[in-house]
Amino acid sequence: MNSVLVLDTSTSICAVAIYQNQNLLSTICLHQPNVHSEKAALLIDQVLNISKIPVQQLTHLAIAKGPGSYTGLRIGFALLKSMSYALKIPILGFSTLLGQAQSFVPIAQQMKYPILSCLDAGRNEVYAAFIDNQGNLLHDLGACVLPHPDIKKILTTHSTLIIGNGANKILEHHPSPPYKYLLFPYIENPIANLGYLLEKKIAYQEYQNLITFEPDYIKPVHITISKK
Amino acid sequence: MAFLILAIETSCDDTSVAILCDKVILANVVSSQLDHSQYGGVVPELASRKHLVNLQIVLEQALYQAQISLIDIDAIAFTQGPGLLGSLLVGINYAKGLSIALQKPLIAVNHMEAHILAHWIDYTPELPFLCLTVSGGHTCLTLVQKNPLNHQVIGRTLDDAAGEAFDKIAKLLGLPYPGGPFIDKYAQQGQPIYNFPKPQIPNYDFSFSGFKTYIKNFVNNFSAEQVQQELPNLCCSIQNAIVNILIDKFFKAIQDLKPKSVGIAGGVSANSTLRKKVQELGNTLQIPTYIPKFEYCTDNAAMIGITGYYKLLSQNFGDLGTVPYAR
Ligand SMILES: Nc1ncnc2c1ncn2[C@@H]1O[C@H](COP(=O)(O)OP(=O)(O)OP(=O)(O)O)[C@@H](O)[C@H]1O
Numbered sequence: 168m169n170s171v172l173v174l175d176t177s178t179s180i181c182a183v184a185i186y187q188n189q190n191l192l193s194t195i196c197l198h199q200p201n202v203h204s205e206k207a208a209l210l211i212d213q214v215l216n217i218s219k220i221p222v223q224q225l226t227h228l229a230i231a232k233g234p235g236s237y238t239g240l241r242i243g244f245a246l247l248k249s250m251s252y253a254l255k256i257p258i259l260g261f262s263t264l265l266g267q268a269q270s271f272v273p274i275a276q277q278m279k280y281p282i283l284s285c286l287d288a289g290r291n292e293v294y295a296a297f298i299d300n301q302g303n304l305l306h307d308l309g310a311c312v313l314p315h316p317d318i319k320k321i322l323t324t325h326s327t328l329i330i331g332n333g334a335n336k337i338l339e340h341h342p343s344p345p346y347k348y349l350l351f352p353y354i355e356n357p358i359a360n361l362g363y364l365l366e367k368k369i370a371y372q373e374y375q376n377l378i379t380f381e382p383d384y385i386k387p388v389h390i391t392i393s394k395k
Numbered sequence: 396m397a398f399l400i401l402a403i404e405t406s407c408d409d410t411s412v413a414i415l416c417d418k419v420i421l422a423n424v425v426s427s428q429l430d431h432s433q434y435g436g437v438v439p440e441l442a443s444r445k446h447l448v449n450l451q452i453v454l455e456q457a458l459y460q461a462q463i464s465l466i467d468i469d470a471i472a473f474t475q476g477p478g479l480l481g482s483l484l485v486g487i488n489y490a491k492g493l494s495i496a497l498q499k500p501l502i503a504v505n506h507m508e509a510h511i512l513a514h515w516i517d518y519t520p521e522l523p524f525l526c527l528t529v530s531g532g533h534t535c536l537t538l539v540q541k542n543p544l545n546h547q548v549i550g551r552t553l554d555d556a557a558g559e560a561f562d563k564i565a566k567l568l569g570l571p572y573p574g575g576p577f578i579d580k581y582a583q584q585g586q587p588i589y590n591f592p593k594p595q596i597p598n599y600d601f602s603f604s605g606f607k608t609y610i611k612n613f614v615n616n617f618s619a620e621q622v623q624q625e626l627p628n629l630c631c632s633i634q635n636a637i638v639n640i641l642i643d644k645f646f647k648a649i650q651d652l653k654p655k656s657v658g659i660a661g662g663v664s665a666n667s668t669l670r671k672k673v674q675e676l677g678n679t680l681q682i683p684t685y686i687p688k689f690e691y692c693t694d695n696a697a698m699i700g701i702t703g704y705y706k707l708l709s710q711n712f713g714d715l716g717t718v719p720y721a722r
Binding site (some may be wrong): 170204205206207208209211212237238241242243244245246247248249250252253254338376377379381382384388389390 | 423434438440441443444447448450451452454465481484485487488489490491492493494495496497498504512715716717719
């Protein structure tokens, strides 16, 4: 039996969960920005306690690898990398955008709408990914300055589920799309429906190299050299 | 029974992991990020990204050198601050992950206290111990009383740190970053032929910004070519002046407070003139004087480990909710 600890610190939500095989055993999710530094490790400890799973019994770790907040991502990566090393268990990474979209797969299937999953990236930017109604990634759009041609194309050729905290922003910049759409800007718990995704990744052994595994920063470090 | 302590230091741009068996250093691995020098200073986002990759490598290297298995570790010490928040966060959370996985206690260490505690690695200075800490971010006089963890800061810089002064002045002279070691290098070939006014600061405090401005104006009188030509003499004079500012206050504090032993700590304690003059001062006043080994001058996890060791003895533990502080 697989016991997987999942962590998402990539957005203003701080979420931990434990899955046994495909089933969610327990999860804790905080909707509070800037508490990850203090809370992430405590939540891991708590979720292990409520699940009554000794840490040595974990078989896998999984982490939302971005896009998202750099600070949040690094907190999560540092925590899970060292756990992976100390427990000698593999670590899996999944896209934050793909992860949060999993909760909407049942509706997407029912409506036969694909999913445009997005995160607010400040100013007039979002991170976005286009996902089919089974929850599989079709197209990673990366960081999109709005209005954006790829997003425009999606909205003018499909009925879509637009999900994530950048959804309203997308509609502001792409008003009245010709096809039907459903808007879900609010995500209750981004890692509460990952059973299928995790099983698949474990089956394909999509394990990460502990040394080279890094967050999806999307952008290189922006450096301005002072002329003083 | 001996304690095995794992120590992690990621406060700035060096990634370091040390392993101690009680006070004995089994490994002290430091990986420096050389990438920053081309930007004339540490780029925080770049430093954090590198720590996340390097920490894993440095830890594995330290375990290999110490021939220790991670499960045998008794406690995990880490730098809580001061430093760059993004860098500290990587080390702290890495330590927390280890603590959860190994179910071993955490020990939060103050980086500046650790600089001072580095003297306890090879020796046990008699207390009270007066330490002059001089680094890139700090300049202070600290009195260690009663026990090695009992620190009282009696004087500090009111503006720039000594290392910062070295680096900023080096930049004025067209030297690469960080410029402290370059000033030291050129100073060896020069004479202290220039005199600069000393800042008049009360008590045991320091100030370098006025001095820096004075040097800036002074150097403006020189053409670029003349600076090149005069570099050894300029460096030697500047180095002497900075060291004298430090030594004056150190001397005053020793006379007033009568410690049983004294020492220097921090990155600038690698400076040759400072080392020489502090040793001379100690000899003159006949007081045991501790000058750290070069590898313990700059940021390193061994000093975090030795501080962790004393905190472990006094059962002073951190927890999973510990957050970093920048200053
Ligand atoms: N030989 C030397 N002469 C003068 N300055 C030196 C010498 N060697 C190193 N330095 C200076 O020491 C500083 C680096 O020291 P250190 O690594 O302890 O500081 P930091 O990590 O930047 O600051 P802190 O420890 O306060 O956070 C730099 O400013 C550097 O120029």
